[in-house]
Amino acid sequence: MNRLAKLGDDDNYALACLQFLPETIRANRYLVREGDRVDRCCIVVEGYACRDKLVRKGERQIVSFHMRGDLLDLQHSLLPIADHNLTAITDVTVGWIAGETLLELAQKHPRIAQAFMKDSLIDASISREWVLNVGRRDAKTRVAHMICEFVTRRQNLGIASEAPVSLPFTQQQIGDATGLTAVHVNRMLRALREEGAFDHGDRFLKIADWQKLRAIGEFNPAYLHQAA
Amino acid sequence: MNRLAKLGDDDNYALACLQFLPETIRANRYLVREGDRVDRCCIVVEGYACRDKLVRKGERQIVSFHMRGDLLDLQHSLLPIADHNLTAITDVTVGWIAGETLLELAQKHPRIAQAFMKDSLIDASISREWVLNVGRRDAKTRVAHMICEFVTRRQNLGIASEAPVSLPFTQQQIGDATGLTAVHVNRMLRALREEGAFDHGDRFLKIADWQKLRAIGEFNPAYLHQAA
DNA sequence: CGACAGATTGACGCGCCTCAAGGTACGTGG
DNA sequence: CCACGTACCTTGAGGCGCGTCAATCTGTCG
Numbered sequence: 001m002n003r004l005a006k007l008g009d010d011d012n013y014a015l016a017c018l019q020f021l022p023e024t025i026r027a028n029r030y031l032v033r034e035g036d037r038v039d040r041c042c043i044v045v046e047g048y049a050c051r052d053k054l055v056r057k058g059e060r061q062i063v064s065f066h067m068r069g070d071l072l073d074l075q076h077s078l079l080p081i082a083d084h085n086l087t088a089i090t091d092v093t094v095g096w097i098a099g100e101t102l103l104e105l106a107q108k109h110p111r112i113a114q115a116f117m118k119d120s121l122i123d124a125s126i127s128r129e130w131v132l133n134v135g136r137r138d139a140k141t142r143v144a145h146m147i148c149e150f151v152t153r154r155q156n157l158g159i160a161s162e163a164p165v166s167l168p169f170t171q172q173q174i175g176d177a178t179g180l181t182a183v184h185v186n187r188m189l190r191a192l193r194e195e196g197a198f199d200h201g202d203r204f205l206k207i208a209d210w211q212k213l214r215a216i217g218e219f220n221p222a223y224l225h226q227a228a
Numbered sequence: 229m230n231r232l233a234k235l236g237d238d239d240n241y242a243l244a245c246l247q248f249l250p251e252t253i254r255a256n257r258y259l260v261r262e263g264d265r266v267d268r269c270c271i272v273v274e275g276y277a278c279r280d281k282l283v284r285k286g287e288r289q290i291v292s293f294h295m296r297g298d299l300l301d302l303q304h305s306l307l308p309i310a311d312h313n314l315t316a317i318t319d320v321t322v323g324w325i326a327g328e329t330l331l332e333l334a335q336k337h338p339r340i341a342q343a344f345m346k347d348s349l350i351d352a353s354i355s356r357e358w359v360l361n362v363g364r365r366d367a368k369t370r371v372a373h374m375i376c377e378f379v380t381r382r383q384n385l386g387i388a389s390e391a392p393v394s395l396p397f398t399q400q401q402i403g404d405a406t407g408l409t410a411v412h413v414n415r416m417l418r419a420l421r422e423e424g425a426f427d428h429g430d431r432f433l434k435i436a437d438w439q440k441l442r443a444i445g446e447f448n449p450a451y452l453h454q455a456a
Numbered sequence: 457c458g459a460c461a462g463a464t465t466g467a468c469g470c471g472c473c474t475c476a477a478g479g480t481a482c483g484t485g486g
Numbered sequence: 487c488c489a490c491g492t493a494c495c496t497t498g499a500g501g502c503g504c505g506t507c508a509a510t511c512t513g514t515c516g
Contacts, residue, residue: 035450049293053360055312056446061358076293078342083353102340110335115308117334117341120348121303125311127355128291132281134363135289139472164410170494179363184472186496202495203483218284222263223311341479367504398462412504414464430513 005038011109020095025088032086038076039099047092048168051084062177071119077102090168122225134179142178143188144217152221164206231254239337246322253316259315266304267327275321276396279312290405298345305330308370318396327399350453357451370406384454392434
Protein backbone atom coordinates (compact mmCIF):
# COMPACT_ATOMS: atom_id res chain seq x y z
CA MET A 1 0.00 0.00 0.00
CA ASN A 2 2.94 2.30 0.62
CA ARG A 3 3.65 1.86 -3.06
CA LEU A 4 0.43 3.70 -3.86
CA ALA A 5 0.62 6.77 -1.66
CA LYS A 6 2.71 8.28 1.05
CA LEU A 7 1.08 7.15 4.27
CA GLY A 8 1.64 8.46 7.75
CA ASP A 9 2.22 6.37 10.86
CA ASP A 10 -1.40 6.70 11.86
CA ASP A 11 -2.47 5.45 8.44
CA ASN A 12 -0.24 2.44 8.70
CA TYR A 13 -1.44 1.77 12.21
CA ALA A 14 -5.04 1.83 11.05
CA LEU A 15 -4.23 -0.58 8.24
CA ALA A 16 -2.40 -2.89 10.58
CA CYS A 17 -5.48 -3.03 12.81
CA LEU A 18 -7.74 -4.31 10.01
CA GLN A 19 -9.35 -7.67 10.60
CA PHE A 20 -9.37 -9.99 7.62
CA LEU A 21 -11.50 -13.06 7.35
CA PRO A 22 -9.38 -15.65 5.60
CA GLU A 23 -10.87 -18.13 3.17
CA THR A 24 -9.37 -20.71 0.83
CA ILE A 25 -11.12 -21.66 -2.39
CA ARG A 26 -10.37 -24.51 -4.79
CA ALA A 27 -9.29 -23.85 -8.35
CA ASN A 28 -12.13 -22.98 -10.75
CA ARG A 29 -14.63 -22.21 -7.98
CA TYR A 30 -16.37 -18.89 -7.76
CA LEU A 31 -15.68 -16.43 -4.96
CA VAL A 32 -18.39 -14.10 -6.23
CA ARG A 33 -21.01 -14.52 -8.97
CA GLU A 34 -22.13 -11.81 -11.35
CA GLY A 35 -25.38 -10.38 -10.03
CA ASP A 36 -24.62 -11.21 -6.41
CA ARG A 37 -25.15 -8.55 -3.82
CA VAL A 38 -21.74 -8.13 -2.21
CA ASP A 39 -20.74 -5.92 0.68
CA ARG A 40 -17.15 -6.95 1.20
CA CYS A 41 -13.87 -6.85 -0.64
CA CYS A 42 -10.89 -9.14 -0.52
CA ILE A 43 -7.16 -9.20 -0.85
CA VAL A 44 -5.32 -12.10 -2.45
CA VAL A 45 -3.03 -13.77 0.06
CA GLU A 46 -1.84 -16.79 -1.90
CA GLY A 47 -2.56 -18.21 -5.34
CA TYR A 48 -4.24 -16.69 -8.37
CA ALA A 49 -7.74 -15.43 -9.12
CA CYS A 50 -9.45 -13.69 -11.99
CA ARG A 51 -12.46 -11.62 -12.87
CA ASP A 52 -14.55 -13.01 -15.69
CA LYS A 53 -17.85 -12.60 -17.48
CA LEU A 54 -19.90 -14.95 -19.62
CA VAL A 55 -21.73 -14.46 -22.90
CA ARG A 56 -25.06 -16.09 -23.56
CA LYS A 57 -23.58 -19.00 -25.48
CA GLY A 58 -21.60 -19.74 -22.35
CA GLU A 59 -18.17 -18.67 -23.53
CA ARG A 60 -16.07 -17.02 -20.91
CA GLN A 61 -13.96 -13.90 -21.02
CA ILE A 62 -11.42 -13.32 -18.31
CA VAL A 63 -11.13 -9.56 -17.88
CA SER A 64 -8.22 -9.47 -15.43
CA PHE A 65 -6.07 -11.80 -13.37
CA HIS A 66 -4.84 -11.23 -9.85
CA MET A 67 -2.04 -12.39 -7.65
CA ARG A 68 -0.74 -12.03 -4.10
CA GLY A 69 -1.31 -8.57 -2.70
CA ASP A 70 -3.97 -7.50 -5.20
CA LEU A 71 -6.99 -5.76 -3.78
CA LEU A 72 -10.07 -7.23 -5.37
CA ASP A 73 -13.33 -5.48 -5.92
CA LEU A 74 -12.86 -2.48 -3.83
CA GLN A 75 -15.85 -1.45 -5.88
CA HIS A 76 -18.20 -3.52 -3.78
CA SER A 77 -18.02 -0.97 -1.02
CA LEU A 78 -19.81 1.47 -3.33
CA LEU A 79 -21.45 -0.70 -6.01
CA PRO A 80 -23.22 -3.54 -4.24
CA ILE A 81 -24.20 -5.63 -7.28
CA ALA A 82 -21.31 -7.58 -8.78
CA ASP A 83 -20.93 -6.95 -12.50
CA HIS A 84 -18.57 -9.90 -12.96
CA ASN A 85 -17.57 -13.21 -11.45
CA LEU A 86 -14.59 -13.63 -9.21
CA THR A 87 -13.06 -17.00 -9.88
CA ALA A 88 -10.14 -18.95 -8.48
CA ILE A 89 -7.56 -19.79 -11.15
CA THR A 90 -5.53 -21.96 -8.81
CA ASP A 91 -6.39 -22.83 -5.26
CA VAL A 92 -6.43 -19.39 -3.73
CA THR A 93 -6.48 -17.89 -0.26
CA VAL A 94 -8.05 -14.48 0.20
CA GLY A 95 -8.75 -12.20 3.14
CA TRP A 96 -12.23 -10.71 3.28
CA ILE A 97 -12.95 -7.31 4.73
CA ALA A 98 -16.25 -5.48 5.05
CA GLY A 99 -16.85 -2.70 2.54
CA GLU A 100 -18.25 -0.59 5.35
CA THR A 101 -14.96 -0.86 7.21
CA LEU A 102 -13.03 0.29 4.18
CA LEU A 103 -15.35 3.23 3.66
CA GLU A 104 -14.90 4.38 7.24
CA LEU A 105 -11.18 3.94 6.92
CA ALA A 106 -11.16 6.03 3.76
CA GLN A 107 -13.24 8.75 5.36
CA LYS A 108 -10.90 9.03 8.33
CA HIS A 109 -7.67 8.66 6.41
CA PRO A 110 -7.59 10.71 3.21
CA ARG A 111 -4.22 9.28 2.22
CA ILE A 112 -5.61 5.78 2.43
CA ALA A 113 -8.58 6.89 0.38
CA GLN A 114 -6.12 8.18 -2.16
CA ALA A 115 -4.27 4.88 -2.21
CA PHE A 116 -7.54 3.06 -2.83
CA MET A 117 -8.32 5.49 -5.62
CA LYS A 118 -4.93 4.97 -7.20
CA ASP A 119 -5.30 1.21 -7.02
CA SER A 120 -8.66 1.43 -8.78
CA LEU A 121 -7.28 3.73 -11.43
CA ILE A 122 -4.44 1.37 -12.24
CA ASP A 123 -6.91 -1.48 -12.38
CA ALA A 124 -8.92 0.51 -14.91
CA SER A 125 -5.83 1.26 -16.96
CA ILE A 126 -5.12 -2.45 -17.20
CA SER A 127 -8.65 -3.08 -18.43
CA ARG A 128 -8.18 -0.52 -21.18
CA GLU A 129 -4.99 -2.23 -22.29
CA TRP A 130 -6.91 -5.49 -22.41
CA VAL A 131 -9.55 -3.96 -24.65
CA LEU A 132 -6.74 -2.99 -27.00
CA ASN A 133 -5.18 -6.42 -26.71
CA VAL A 134 -8.24 -8.45 -27.60
CA GLY A 135 -9.62 -5.86 -30.00
CA ARG A 136 -6.70 -5.11 -32.26
CA ARG A 137 -3.82 -7.51 -31.86
CA ASP A 138 -3.34 -10.86 -33.57
CA ALA A 139 -3.28 -14.11 -31.65
CA LYS A 140 0.46 -14.48 -31.14
CA THR A 141 0.83 -10.90 -30.00
CA ARG A 142 -2.08 -11.25 -27.57
CA VAL A 143 -0.64 -14.32 -25.92
CA ALA A 144 2.83 -12.80 -25.71
CA HIS A 145 1.38 -9.61 -24.25
CA MET A 146 -0.51 -11.47 -21.58
CA ILE A 147 2.58 -13.40 -20.57
CA CYS A 148 4.59 -10.18 -20.46
CA GLU A 149 2.02 -8.64 -18.14
CA PHE A 150 2.05 -11.70 -15.93
CA VAL A 151 5.83 -11.75 -15.66
CA THR A 152 6.09 -8.01 -15.08
CA ARG A 153 3.45 -7.90 -12.37
CA ARG A 154 5.12 -10.83 -10.72
CA GLN A 155 8.42 -8.99 -10.78
CA ASN A 156 6.78 -5.94 -9.29
CA LEU A 157 5.91 -8.13 -6.35
CA GLY A 158 9.60 -8.83 -5.97
CA ILE A 159 9.48 -12.38 -7.25
CA ALA A 160 12.59 -13.06 -9.30
CA SER A 161 12.09 -14.34 -12.82
CA GLU A 162 15.41 -15.61 -14.12
CA ALA A 163 14.57 -19.09 -13.04
CA PRO A 164 11.61 -20.93 -14.54
CA VAL A 165 8.45 -19.58 -12.96
CA SER A 166 5.30 -21.48 -12.39
CA LEU A 167 2.65 -20.52 -14.89
CA PRO A 168 -0.68 -20.87 -13.13
CA PHE A 169 -2.87 -20.70 -16.23
CA THR A 170 -4.17 -23.57 -18.29
CA GLN A 171 -4.24 -23.00 -22.02
CA GLN A 172 -8.00 -22.74 -21.77
CA GLN A 173 -7.62 -19.91 -19.28
CA ILE A 174 -5.11 -18.11 -21.47
CA GLY A 175 -7.63 -18.42 -24.26
CA ASP A 176 -10.37 -17.02 -22.06
CA ALA A 177 -8.16 -14.07 -21.24
CA THR A 178 -7.12 -13.35 -24.81
CA GLY A 179 -10.38 -14.09 -26.58
CA LEU A 180 -8.98 -17.18 -28.32
CA THR A 181 -9.70 -20.90 -28.22
CA ALA A 182 -7.48 -23.22 -26.23
CA VAL A 183 -6.49 -24.96 -29.45
CA HIS A 184 -5.19 -21.78 -30.98
CA VAL A 185 -3.42 -20.78 -27.78
CA ASN A 186 -1.60 -24.08 -27.95
CA ARG A 187 -0.40 -23.28 -31.46
CA MET A 188 0.68 -19.79 -30.49
CA LEU A 189 2.60 -21.05 -27.47
CA ARG A 190 4.37 -23.50 -29.70
CA ALA A 191 5.23 -20.74 -32.16
CA LEU A 192 6.63 -18.57 -29.36
CA ARG A 193 8.64 -21.48 -28.07
CA GLU A 194 10.01 -22.29 -31.52
CA GLU A 195 10.97 -18.66 -32.02
CA GLY A 196 12.99 -18.83 -28.85
CA ALA A 197 11.00 -16.31 -26.84
CA PHE A 198 10.49 -18.69 -23.96
CA ASP A 199 10.44 -22.30 -23.00
CA HIS A 200 7.46 -23.79 -21.26
CA GLY A 201 6.36 -27.15 -20.07
CA ASP A 202 3.91 -28.49 -17.58
CA ARG A 203 2.70 -25.26 -15.96
CA PHE A 204 6.21 -23.87 -16.04
CA LEU A 205 7.62 -20.98 -17.99
CA LYS A 206 11.21 -19.95 -18.58
CA ILE A 207 11.78 -16.65 -20.32
CA ALA A 208 14.55 -17.23 -22.84
CA ASP A 209 14.61 -13.84 -24.55
CA TRP A 210 12.71 -11.11 -22.80
CA GLN A 211 13.41 -8.48 -25.41
CA LYS A 212 12.08 -10.73 -28.12
CA LEU A 213 8.98 -11.64 -26.15
CA ARG A 214 8.37 -8.02 -25.34
CA ALA A 215 8.73 -7.03 -28.98
CA ILE A 216 6.38 -9.75 -30.20
CA GLY A 217 3.84 -8.81 -27.54
CA GLU A 218 4.16 -5.08 -28.22
CA PHE A 219 4.48 -4.83 -24.48
CA ASN A 220 5.05 -1.44 -22.90
CA PRO A 221 4.61 -1.59 -19.13
CA ALA A 222 3.66 2.08 -18.83
CA TYR A 223 0.00 1.15 -18.42
CA LEU A 224 0.81 -0.62 -15.18
CA HIS A 225 1.84 2.75 -13.68
CA GLN A 226 4.51 1.15 -11.52
CA ALA A 227 7.15 3.87 -11.88
CA ALA A 228 7.55 3.95 -8.12
CA MET B 229 -22.72 14.35 -9.28
CA ASN B 230 -25.66 13.98 -6.95
CA ARG B 231 -26.38 10.83 -8.87
CA LEU B 232 -23.17 9.31 -7.48
CA ALA B 233 -23.36 10.11 -3.80
CA LYS B 234 -25.43 11.96 -1.29
CA LEU B 235 -23.81 15.35 -1.03
CA GLY B 236 -24.33 17.98 1.60
CA ASP B 237 -24.91 21.69 0.95
CA ASP B 238 -21.28 22.46 1.68
CA ASP B 239 -20.23 19.84 -0.87
CA ASN B 240 -22.46 21.29 -3.51
CA TYR B 241 -21.26 24.78 -2.71
CA ALA B 242 -17.66 23.69 -3.12
CA LEU B 243 -18.50 22.11 -6.45
CA ALA B 244 -20.30 25.20 -7.61
CA CYS B 245 -17.22 27.27 -6.83
CA LEU B 246 -14.98 25.24 -9.15
CA GLN B 247 -13.38 27.13 -11.96
CA PHE B 248 -13.38 25.36 -15.31
CA LEU B 249 -11.25 26.37 -18.23
CA PRO B 250 -13.38 25.84 -21.31
CA GLU B 251 -11.89 24.62 -24.57
CA THR B 252 -13.40 23.53 -27.87
CA ILE B 253 -11.65 20.96 -30.04
CA ARG B 254 -12.42 19.94 -33.62
CA ALA B 255 -13.49 16.42 -34.48
CA ASN B 256 -10.66 13.89 -34.68
CA ARG B 257 -8.17 16.11 -32.85
CA TYR B 258 -6.42 14.96 -29.73
CA LEU B 259 -7.08 16.51 -26.34
CA VAL B 260 -4.38 14.40 -24.72
CA ARG B 261 -1.77 12.07 -26.22
CA GLU B 262 -0.65 8.80 -24.72
CA GLY B 263 2.62 9.41 -22.90
CA ASP B 264 1.85 13.06 -22.17
CA ARG B 265 2.41 14.33 -18.68
CA VAL B 266 -1.00 15.63 -17.65
CA ASP B 267 -2.01 17.37 -14.44
CA ARG B 268 -5.58 18.25 -15.18
CA CYS B 269 -8.88 16.53 -15.83
CA CYS B 270 -11.87 17.58 -17.85
CA ILE B 271 -15.59 17.31 -18.05
CA VAL B 272 -17.44 17.04 -21.35
CA VAL B 273 -19.74 20.01 -21.83
CA GLU B 274 -20.93 19.44 -25.40
CA GLY B 275 -20.21 16.88 -28.10
CA TYR B 276 -18.54 13.49 -27.96
CA ALA B 277 -15.04 12.30 -27.11
CA CYS B 278 -13.32 8.97 -26.70
CA ARG B 279 -10.31 7.33 -25.18
CA ASP B 280 -8.22 5.33 -27.58
CA LYS B 281 -4.92 3.52 -27.94
CA LEU B 282 -2.88 2.52 -30.96
CA VAL B 283 -1.05 -0.67 -31.85
CA ARG B 284 2.29 -0.60 -33.62
CA LYS B 285 0.81 -1.16 -37.07
CA GLY B 286 -1.18 1.99 -36.46
CA GLU B 287 -4.59 0.48 -35.96
CA ARG B 288 -6.72 2.18 -33.39
CA GLN B 289 -8.82 0.80 -30.58
CA ILE B 290 -11.37 3.04 -28.94
CA VAL B 291 -11.64 1.91 -25.32
CA SER B 292 -14.55 4.12 -24.23
CA PHE B 293 -16.71 6.94 -25.52
CA HIS B 294 -17.95 9.91 -23.58
CA MET B 295 -20.75 12.40 -23.71
CA ARG B 296 -22.03 15.48 -21.95
CA GLY B 297 -21.43 15.36 -18.21
CA ASP B 298 -18.79 12.64 -18.25
CA LEU B 299 -15.78 13.23 -16.10
CA LEU B 300 -12.70 12.38 -18.10
CA ASP B 301 -9.43 11.17 -16.73
CA LEU B 302 -9.89 11.84 -13.13
CA GLN B 303 -6.90 9.57 -13.02
CA HIS B 304 -4.56 12.32 -14.07
CA SER B 305 -4.71 13.81 -10.60
CA LEU B 306 -2.93 10.70 -9.32
CA LEU B 307 -1.30 9.14 -12.40
CA PRO B 308 0.47 11.91 -14.28
CA ILE B 309 1.45 9.99 -17.43
CA ALA B 310 -1.45 9.43 -19.81
CA ASP B 311 -1.84 5.77 -20.76
CA HIS B 312 -4.21 6.53 -23.64
CA ASN B 313 -5.21 9.26 -26.05
CA LEU B 314 -8.18 11.48 -25.50
CA THR B 315 -9.72 12.24 -28.87
CA ALA B 316 -12.63 14.32 -30.06
CA ILE B 317 -15.23 12.22 -31.91
CA THR B 318 -17.26 15.24 -32.93
CA ASP B 319 -16.41 18.84 -32.29
CA VAL B 320 -16.35 18.82 -28.52
CA THR B 321 -16.30 21.39 -25.74
CA VAL B 322 -14.72 20.43 -22.44
CA GLY B 323 -14.02 22.17 -19.16
CA TRP B 324 -10.53 21.70 -17.74
CA ILE B 325 -9.80 21.62 -14.05
CA ALA B 326 -6.50 21.17 -12.26
CA GLY B 327 -5.88 17.75 -10.74
CA GLU B 328 -4.49 19.46 -7.67
CA THR B 329 -7.77 21.27 -7.16
CA LEU B 330 -9.71 18.03 -7.34
CA LEU B 331 -7.37 16.36 -4.87
CA GLU B 332 -7.82 19.16 -2.36
CA LEU B 333 -11.56 19.04 -2.88
CA ALA B 334 -11.57 15.30 -2.28
CA GLN B 335 -9.48 15.65 0.88
CA LYS B 336 -11.80 18.26 2.34
CA HIS B 337 -15.05 16.64 1.24
CA PRO B 338 -15.14 12.90 1.80
CA ARG B 339 -18.50 12.58 0.10
CA ILE B 340 -17.12 14.21 -3.03
CA ALA B 341 -14.14 11.87 -2.86
CA GLN B 342 -16.62 9.04 -2.69
CA ALA B 343 -18.47 10.33 -5.71
CA PHE B 344 -15.21 10.50 -7.66
CA MET B 345 -14.43 6.98 -6.57
CA LYS B 346 -17.81 5.75 -7.69
CA ASP B 347 -17.46 7.44 -11.05
CA SER B 348 -14.10 5.74 -11.57
CA LEU B 349 -15.48 2.38 -10.55
CA ILE B 350 -18.32 2.61 -13.03
CA ASP B 351 -15.86 3.64 -15.70
CA ALA B 352 -13.83 0.52 -14.92
CA SER B 353 -16.94 -1.66 -15.06
CA ILE B 354 -17.65 -0.36 -18.54
CA SER B 355 -14.12 -1.23 -19.62
CA ARG B 356 -14.58 -4.78 -18.41
CA GLU B 357 -17.77 -5.10 -20.41
CA TRP B 358 -15.85 -3.88 -23.45
CA VAL B 359 -13.22 -6.56 -22.97
CA LEU B 360 -16.03 -9.09 -23.05
CA ASN B 361 -17.59 -7.42 -26.06
CA VAL B 362 -14.53 -7.41 -28.29
CA GLY B 363 -13.15 -10.65 -26.88
CA ARG B 364 -16.07 -13.02 -27.11
CA ARG B 365 -18.95 -11.66 -29.16
CA ASP B 366 -19.43 -11.87 -32.91
CA ALA B 367 -19.49 -8.81 -35.09
CA LYS B 368 -23.24 -8.17 -35.22
CA THR B 369 -23.60 -8.61 -31.49
CA ARG B 370 -20.72 -6.24 -30.82
CA VAL B 371 -22.14 -3.48 -32.94
CA ALA B 372 -25.60 -3.91 -31.47
CA HIS B 373 -24.17 -3.88 -27.97
CA MET B 374 -22.26 -0.68 -28.56
CA ILE B 375 -25.36 1.02 -29.91
CA CYS B 376 -27.35 -0.19 -26.93
CA GLU B 377 -24.80 1.30 -24.59
CA PHE B 378 -24.83 4.56 -26.48
CA VAL B 379 -28.60 4.82 -26.42
CA THR B 380 -28.85 3.84 -22.76
CA ARG B 381 -26.22 6.25 -21.55
CA ARG B 382 -27.88 8.97 -23.55
CA GLN B 383 -31.19 8.16 -21.91
CA ASN B 384 -29.55 8.28 -18.50
CA LEU B 385 -28.67 11.86 -19.30
CA GLY B 386 -32.36 12.50 -19.80
CA ILE B 387 -32.23 12.76 -23.56
CA ALA B 388 -35.35 11.19 -25.01
CA SER B 389 -34.87 8.48 -27.60
CA GLU B 390 -38.19 7.81 -29.27
CA ALA B 391 -37.33 10.22 -32.02
CA PRO B 392 -34.39 9.58 -34.31
CA VAL B 393 -31.22 10.47 -32.44
CA SER B 394 -28.08 11.79 -33.95
CA LEU B 395 -25.42 9.10 -34.09
CA PRO B 396 -22.08 10.84 -33.70
CA PHE B 397 -19.91 7.95 -34.83
CA THR B 398 -18.62 7.25 -38.30
CA GLN B 399 -18.54 3.62 -39.31
CA GLN B 400 -14.78 3.73 -38.96
CA GLN B 401 -15.16 4.86 -35.35
CA ILE B 402 -17.68 2.12 -34.61
CA GLY B 403 -15.15 -0.30 -36.03
CA ASP B 404 -12.41 1.14 -33.85
CA ALA B 405 -14.61 0.70 -30.80
CA THR B 406 -15.67 -2.86 -31.62
CA GLY B 407 -12.40 -4.16 -33.02
CA LEU B 408 -13.81 -4.50 -36.54
CA THR B 409 -13.10 -2.89 -39.89
CA ALA B 410 -15.31 -0.12 -41.21
CA VAL B 411 -16.30 -2.35 -44.12
CA HIS B 412 -17.59 -5.06 -41.85
CA VAL B 413 -19.35 -2.55 -39.61
CA ASN B 414 -21.18 -1.36 -42.69
CA ARG B 415 -22.39 -4.89 -43.39
CA MET B 416 -23.47 -5.43 -39.78
CA LEU B 417 -25.38 -2.16 -39.70
CA ARG B 418 -27.15 -3.18 -42.86
CA ALA B 419 -28.00 -6.56 -41.34
CA LEU B 420 -29.40 -4.89 -38.22
CA ARG B 421 -31.42 -2.51 -40.36
CA GLU B 422 -32.78 -5.35 -42.48
CA GLU B 423 -33.76 -7.29 -39.38
CA GLY B 424 -35.78 -4.32 -38.23
CA ALA B 425 -33.78 -3.51 -35.11
CA PHE B 426 -33.26 0.08 -36.10
CA ASP B 427 -33.22 2.44 -39.00
CA HIS B 428 -30.24 4.60 -39.66
CA GLY B 429 -29.13 7.06 -42.24
CA ASP B 430 -26.70 9.88 -42.46
CA ARG B 431 -25.48 10.03 -38.86
CA PHE B 432 -28.99 9.40 -37.61
CA LEU B 433 -30.39 6.45 -35.76
CA LYS B 434 -33.99 5.48 -35.07
CA ILE B 435 -34.56 2.58 -32.76
CA ALA B 436 -37.32 0.50 -34.33
CA ASP B 437 -37.41 -2.44 -31.93
CA TRP B 438 -35.50 -1.94 -28.71
CA GLN B 439 -36.19 -5.42 -27.38
CA LYS B 440 -34.87 -6.96 -30.55
CA LEU B 441 -31.76 -4.78 -30.58
CA ARG B 442 -31.16 -5.51 -26.94
CA ALA B 443 -31.50 -9.24 -27.52
CA ILE B 444 -29.16 -9.25 -30.50
CA GLY B 445 -26.62 -7.21 -28.57
CA GLU B 446 -26.94 -9.35 -25.44
CA PHE B 447 -27.28 -6.04 -23.68
CA ASN B 448 -27.83 -5.98 -19.95
CA PRO B 449 -27.39 -2.47 -18.56
CA ALA B 450 -26.42 -3.69 -15.09
CA TYR B 451 -22.77 -2.96 -15.76
CA LEU B 452 -23.57 0.75 -16.06
CA HIS B 453 -24.61 0.74 -12.39
CA GLN B 454 -27.29 3.34 -12.94
CA ALA B 455 -29.92 1.91 -10.64
CA ALA B 456 -30.45 5.35 -9.13
C1' DC C 457 -16.14 22.54 -60.20
C1' DG C 458 -12.70 19.75 -57.78
C1' DA C 459 -11.26 17.75 -53.46
C1' DC C 460 -12.26 15.05 -49.75
C1' DA C 461 -14.46 12.25 -46.12
C1' DG C 462 -17.57 8.84 -45.57
C1' DA C 463 -20.75 5.03 -47.09
C1' DT C 464 -21.57 1.04 -49.92
C1' DT C 465 -20.81 -3.17 -52.31
C1' DG C 466 -18.30 -7.19 -54.48
C1' DA C 467 -14.51 -10.62 -54.95
C1' DC C 468 -11.27 -13.07 -52.71
C1' DG C 469 -8.13 -14.73 -49.02
C1' DC C 470 -6.51 -15.78 -44.46
C1' DG C 471 -6.55 -16.24 -39.42
C1' DC C 472 -8.72 -18.34 -36.29
C1' DC C 473 -12.52 -21.65 -35.06
C1' DT C 474 -14.57 -26.28 -35.14
C1' DC C 475 -14.41 -30.95 -34.94
C1' DA C 476 -11.99 -34.91 -34.05
C1' DA C 477 -8.54 -38.14 -32.45
C1' DG C 478 -5.29 -39.16 -29.81
C1' DG C 479 -1.51 -38.59 -25.81
C1' DT C 480 0.11 -37.77 -21.01
C1' DA C 481 -0.19 -37.25 -16.18
C1' DC C 482 -2.50 -38.00 -12.07
C1' DG C 483 -5.90 -39.46 -8.70
C1' DT C 484 -9.18 -42.94 -7.03
C1' DG C 485 -11.14 -47.28 -6.10
C1' DG C 486 -10.99 -52.21 -6.62
C1' DC D 487 -1.02 -53.74 -8.35
C1' DC D 488 -3.91 -52.41 -12.33
C1' DA D 489 -8.34 -50.28 -14.34
C1' DC D 490 -10.52 -46.36 -15.01
C1' DG D 491 -11.90 -41.51 -15.11
C1' DT D 492 -10.67 -36.83 -15.53
C1' DA D 493 -8.16 -32.76 -16.79
C1' DC D 494 -5.14 -30.95 -19.77
C1' DC D 495 -2.14 -30.86 -23.85
C1' DT D 496 -1.21 -31.76 -28.74
C1' DT D 497 -1.91 -32.10 -33.60
C1' DG D 498 -4.43 -32.43 -38.10
C1' DA D 499 -8.16 -31.37 -41.54
C1' DG D 500 -11.50 -28.48 -43.09
C1' DG D 501 -14.61 -24.42 -42.89
C1' DC D 502 -16.26 -19.77 -41.96
C1' DG D 503 -16.23 -15.00 -40.28
C1' DC D 504 -14.12 -11.21 -40.92
C1' DG D 505 -10.22 -8.69 -43.26
C1' DT D 506 -8.23 -6.85 -47.55
C1' DC D 507 -8.44 -4.65 -51.73
C1' DA D 508 -10.73 -2.05 -54.90
C1' DA D 509 -14.32 0.41 -57.30
C1' DT D 510 -18.20 3.43 -57.08
C1' DC D 511 -21.42 6.63 -55.03
C1' DT D 512 -22.89 10.45 -52.08
C1' DG D 513 -22.81 14.75 -49.66
C1' DT D 514 -20.18 18.72 -48.25
C1' DC D 515 -17.13 22.36 -48.37
C1' DG D 516 -13.92 25.15 -50.52
